[in-house]
Amino acid sequence: MSGSTDSPRTASQAGRRRLIVAIAAGLATLVVAGFALAGWSTDRASAQADLEARQNAGAHASLLESELQKFRLLPRVLTEFPDVRAALADKSDAASRRLDRELEQLAARTDAAVIYVLDAGGTTIAAxxxxxxxxxxxxxxxFRPYFQGAMRRGEAELFALGTVSGRPGFYLARRVTVDGRRLGVIVLKVEFDKLEARWADSAATTLVTDAAGIVVMSSDPRWRFRSFGPIxxxxxxxxxxTRSYGAARLESLPVDRSGGDLRIGDDIFRQADERVSLPGSTLRLLQPAGPARASAGATARVVFLILLILVGAAIVTLLRLVERQTMRQAAHEALEREVAARTRDLSTANDELRHASERQAETDRRYRAAREELAQASRLGSIGQITAGVAHxxxxxxxxxxxxxxNARAYLDREQAGKARGNLDHIVELTARVGAITGELRNFARRAPAPLGPVxxxxxxxxxLLLIGDRLRAQGIALDVGIEEPAVAVHADRVRLEQVLINLLQNAAEAVRDTECARVTLVAHGDGPVLIDICDNGPGIPADILPQLFTPFVTGRPDGLGLGLAIASDIMRGFGGTxxxxxxxxxxxxxxxxxRRA
Incomplete structure (x- = not known):
């Protein structure tokens, strides 16, 4: 009887000891898991914020570079502008006032803040x-560095406050030189209010600092003209x-870089830097760390709650097993094996759930990263195509x-004023056309195509033919033009349609350059849609590039960009044609x- 009585008591005590050990192990597991999850959530939040900062920094730097490239070409062209040279050479009020009006129109068309011309002494003669x-x-x-640099080196660039307007901007200066004489400097000022407004749509703070660490551009106006360190x-x-920043106090920002984060006041950021083509400047993107840490913390709490439920469930299961052991000693060993088996199953299920959660999180992260990289590549491709196509x-x-x-100068020398006036009229029309083309390229960059109508x-x-005819004649190319219906009008935009025709005629001229009896035909025909065929007697299209003929940067010429046919194809699709x-x-x-017929 004695052995029979002691056996349940011993089994019950052993069960209680096992229960206490299990509860202690569960609590220890929860404590260790809590610390591990806290560290994991911090690391994951920092990595996510760093990734977003790098992606946003690249996108914002690309927007800035696109704006800079759009304006850098204009001062180079203006140094060859006859009226600019005439005003600097003559220094007459009539020439300067005429140039005033021309610069006014050009600034309105290009969105430049101001364009002005300085003589060799630095005095503005037209603006x-x-x-x-x-x-x-x-x-x-x-006294301005951009004037001094342009007079010495031929060109200079500077970000500064306007001494008259008091508004910050980027100054592009190019020297005007005629027959070795330095007549003066043409200056274009660009303001970035619209770009900073686009940056402000992001949750991050975007700013550009100069070589001295001074904030010259910022999506938050409060940070402008403050420095990242002592000056x-x-x-x-x-x-x-040089009065580069006027009367700005250039105070230092309260920057603290301890702990891997960037702290400015009460705000915590993760920083990503991108080099930009502003002289000595760096684009800095400050991604707020708070949202990413809040998200990671919420994920950690959910995982901890799941673990708590699992541990609680295991403890409850053990309690029930101990109760059943005291009630049914005969089934003690079987129940003990069952408890061990269920515990192993729960542990395996917990491990599998954790691994599945980590794999899902990694898959989601890779998907978001791939999607953002693809979108960024598409934007950069469009901006690169527009930038490369401007000069073309x-x-x-x-x-x-x-x-x-x-020719007009030659006619004037011969005192043939009528013919000279005709050539000047052509120049006015072509200048307007250049403005329309650059306006069209700007609209394309803004996703705002020009309206279509009858042409x-x-x-x-x-x-x-006015633009390309001289080249064809100079090469000795026989050009045959045939139009079945001279009065027909098509649904298009005249400037872009001329772009396509010029591009195809230019390609044909290049193709027949080394061909004897070179010949090109342009024939317009068709009873329904209007068909325009441009053909040549050159060597034809190489077979290896036929499948990708209208793909950007694919070309059969060693010196070609491979953009002409791609741009022409895009324009025709915009017309509803092919x-x-x-x-x-x-x-x-x-x-x-x-x-289509209009």
Whole structure:
């Protein structure tokens, strides 16, 4: 009887000991898991914030570079502008006032803040803001570094406050030199209010600092003209001498970089830097760490709650097993094995759940990263195509302007004023056309295409031949033009349609450059849609590039960009038409434009 009585008591005590050990182990597991999850959530939040900061920094740097590239070409072109040279050479009021109006129109078309011309002494002789109370005309900017640098090196760039307007901006300066004489400097000021407003749509703070660490651009206006560190006394004296930042106090931001985070006041950020082409400048993107840490903390709490439920369930199960052991000693060992088996199952299930959760989190992270990288690549591809295409698209009008200007000068020397006036009228039309082309490229960059309407086909073809005809004649190319219906009008935009025609005629001229009896035909026909066939007797299209003929950067010429046919195809799709390759009756290459009748 004694052995029979002691056996349940011993089993019950052993069960209680096992229960106590299990509860202690569960509590220890919860404590260790809590610390581990806290560290994991902090690391995960920092990694996520760093990833978002790098992606946003790249996107915002690309927006800034796109704006800079759009404006850097304009001062180079203006240094060759006849009226700029005439005003600097003559220094007459009539020439300067005429140039005032031309610069005013150009600034309005290009969104430049102001364009102005300085003589060799640094005095403004003409400016696009000549009507405004803050006109630059008559002001002297000899002390400005951009004037001094342009006169010495030919060009200079500077971010500074305007001494008259008091508004910050980026100054692009190019020297005007004629026959070795340095006549003066053409200056274009760009303001970035719209770009900073676009940056402000992001939750992050985006800013650009100069070589001295001073914030020159910021999505938060409160940070502008404050520094990321103390400014040396010599730097402060130089900035005051050049009045680069006016009367700004250039106070230091309360920056604390301890612990891997960037703290400014009460705000915590993760920082990503990108180099930009502003002289000595860096784009800094400050991604708030709070949202990412809150999200990671919430995830950690959910995981901890699941673990708590599992441990609680295990403890409850053990309690029930102990109760059953005291009631049924005979089934003690079987129940003990069952408890061990269930415990192992719960542990395995917990491990599998944790691994599945980690794999799912990693999969989600990779998917978001791949999606953001793809979107970024698409945006950069569009901006790169527009930037690379600017010079390609306006090259012919600029060359034609120069040819007409040279001819006009010859006519004036012969005292043939009527012919010279005609050439000047052509120059005015071509200048307007260049403005329309650059406006179109700007609209394309803003996703705002120009409206379409009826375009007389004869007029569009005449305009294209006006730009490309001299080149064809200079190469000795026989050009045959045939239009079945001269009065027909098509649904398009004249400037972009001329772009397509010029591009195809230029490609044909390149193809027949080394061909004897070179010949190109342009034939417009069709009873329904209007078909325009441009064919040549050159060597044709290489077979290896046919499948990708209209893909950007694919070209058969060693010196070609591979953008012309891609841009032309995009323009035709915008018209509701097509650009296709057709057999050439001359034996070379043939392209067909299909357009709707207006």
């Amino acid at each position: 696009s803001n000549w009507r405004a109370p803050t006109s630059f005309v008559g002001e002297n900017y000899r 040396a006394a010599e730097t402060q004296r130089r900035l005051r001498a 698209e306006i090259n012919q009008p600029v060359a034609a302007i120069r040819t007409f200007a040279e 007389p086909l004869q007029s569009a073809i005449d305009g294209a 650009l296709t390759l057709v057999p050439s009756p001359l034996g070379g290459a043939g392209f067909r434009l299909t357009l």
